[in-house]
Amino acid sequence: RELAETLNRHYRNANLRLTVSRVLVERFMPQDQYEIRPVRQTILGAKTSGDSTIQTRLSVRFHPHPSAWNLELGVIGEVVSNTSSTKGPAVFHNTGGAHVQSQRFLKISPEGYSISSAPTAVESRDFLNRMSTDFDGLPIIGEFARLIAREQFNQKRGIAKRITQRKIAEETDTELDKKFEESIKQYEQLIQQRLLGPLDRLRLDPTVVSMSTTQERLAIRYRLAHESQLSSFAPRPRAPSDSLLSVQVHQSALNNTLERLGLSGRSWTLPEFYEHLGNLFQATISPPDDVPDDITVRFADRSPVGFEMLDGRLRLNLRIAEFRREEGLQVRNFTVTSTYIPLADGLDAGLIRDPEGVIEIQGKNLAIRDRLALRVIFAKVFVSQPKISLISQQWQDDPKARGLAISQLEIRDGWMAIALSDHESNMAAEVAEQTQQTKAMLRTLVTDAAQSEEYR
Numbered sequence: 052r053e054l055a056e057t058l059n060r061h062y063r064n065a066n067l068r069l070t071v072s073r074v075l076v077e078r079f080m081p082q083d084q085y086e087i088r089p090v091r092q093t094i095l096g097a098k099t100s101g102d103s104t105i106q107t108r109l110s111v112r113f114h115p116h117p118s119a120w121n122l123e124l125g126v127i128g129e130v131v132s133n134t135s136s137t138k139g140p141a142v143f144h145n146t147g148g149a150h151v152q153s154q155r156f157l158k159i160s161p162e163g164y165s166i167s168s169a170p171t172a173v174e175s176r177d178f179l180n181r182m183s184t185d186f187d188g189l190p191i192i193g194e195f196a197r198l199i200a201r202e203q204f205n206q207k208r209g210i211a212k213r214i215t216q217r218k219i220a221e222e223t224d225t226e227l228d229k230k231f232e233e234s235i236k237q238y239e240q241l242i243q244q245r246l247l248g249p250l251d252r253l254r255l256d257p258t259v260v261s262m263s264t265t266q267e268r269l270a271i272r273y274r275l276a277h278e279s280q281l282s283s284f285a286p287r288p289r290a291p292s293d294s295l296l297s298v299q300v301h302q303s304a305l306n307n308t309l310e311r312l313g314l315s316g317r318s319w320t321l322p323e324f325y326e327h328l329g330n331l332f333q334a335t336i337s338p339p340d341d342v343p344d345d346i347t348v349r350f351a352d353r354s355p356v357g358f359e360m361l362d363g364r365l366r367l368n369l370r371i372a373e374f375r376r377e378e379g380l381q382v383r384n385f386t387v388t389s390t391y392i393p394l395a396d397g398l399d400a401g402l403i404r405d406p407e408g409v410i411e412i413q414g415k416n417l418a419i420r421d422r423l424a425l426r427v428i429f430a431k432v433f434v435s436q437p438k439i440s441l442i443s444q445q446w447q448d449d450p451k452a453r454g455l456a457i458s459q460l461e462i463r464d465g466w467m468a469i470a471l472s473d474h475e476s477n478m479a480a481e482v483a484e485q486t487q488q489t490k491a492m493l494r495t496l497v498t499d500a501a502q503s504e505e506y507r
């Protein structure tokens with residue numbers, strides 16, 4: 052047991068870490084919403100009708116917790132109504148206003164989640180604009196009827212106010228709980244389909260190593276590793292102190308996933324291979340158009356596909372036991388390597404193929420002809436995907452993300468770290484400067500390569 056605990060602590064540590072700031076959560080929360088609703092209700096025997104305008108705004112607070120995400124979601128509503136109430140021969144035309152405040156407390160831990168609430172508070176006020184009765188056209192009797200109607204109105208005004216406040220609170224709680232439940236179900240379904248489902252099918256045993264909440268940040272450390280696999284064992288890069296979002300991914304998270312894909316043990320045609328990946332990740336994945344379709348691949352028994360993250364570069368290795376093509380090409384036991392470098396520009400971040408590095412083909416006793424043929428084929432595979440995007444286009448196009456920039460994009464010691472900050476951050480400016488230098492270097496490399504192409 053002590054040995055197992057030591058191995059877990061030092062060689063099976065968290066290989067995925069995420070932190071989210073309260074500022075970023077607030078930035079992406081829905082803006083103030085406006086809604087007009089009809090009013091149809093009966094209060095103390097008076098039939099009330101009209102319409103109300105509702106303005107709703109949301110707020111979020113983080114409550115510190117050492118082992119869970121602990122959030123308070125606040126809903127503040129301002130209601131303005133114009134209604135008329137009819138009781139007997141009298142009609143009352145009112146203008147009302149209400150301030151509604153409600154809270155929902157969401158706690159997410161490794162064991163699950165819980166939702167609680169505080170009593171909804173309602174402060175309301177109403178104004179009688181005018182009134183009329185069926186007897187207004189009659190002298191003396193009309194005035195007497197109006198006097199009685201107003202007196203009854205004033206007597207029951209307090210009770211009616213309390214009933215109205217209770218109805219507003221009940222309607223607010225019912226609607227909030229309904230929307231909360233719908234949102235939770237949508238996110239549960241999304242997480243199950245996109246994350247937990249594929250991980251469970253791969254038997255990666257996703258485990259929360261730790262969760263925590265401070266007044267300004269949510270943090271989670273996660274381990275993706277089957278019980279037979281190792282995970283991270285090196286210190287991760289530290290995120291900038293002003294980051295709004297930071298993610299650190301260890302190469303073991305990717306390699307453990309790839310190892311569980313079941314690629315070894317059988318031969319694949321390219322369509323079969325891409326269909327297998329699509330089934331695992333519930334997505335449509337198609338092979339490049341210009342890659343020959345008469346290829347059959349059998350991957351190595353150990354580590355058929357793997358990533359190495361070191362010294363600012365990511366290396367993708369394909370270990371192949373046998374490669375066949377119908378036209379007569381048959382090669383055994385070799386490794387294909389493609390190298391990627393990180394590049395960020397504003398909110399656009401990705402890994403691009405290193406123009407300085409060619410597709411590496413390594414293997415014993417490989418004929419020059421076979422090596423060249425393999426390099427041409429695999430160059431088409433990798434060139435078809437020259438960039439691996441790290442920030443989705445949907446995020447980049449979202450107006451709420453305007454003003455954000457990459458403040459960290461780092462690869463070292465088996466880790467890849469990426470962070471977002473305000474575009475005026477010093478770290479964001481440093482990343483932007485590094486990007487310009489890298490682009491200048493890449494332009495030089497491309498120019499040199501073009502000039503030497505005839506010689507090659």
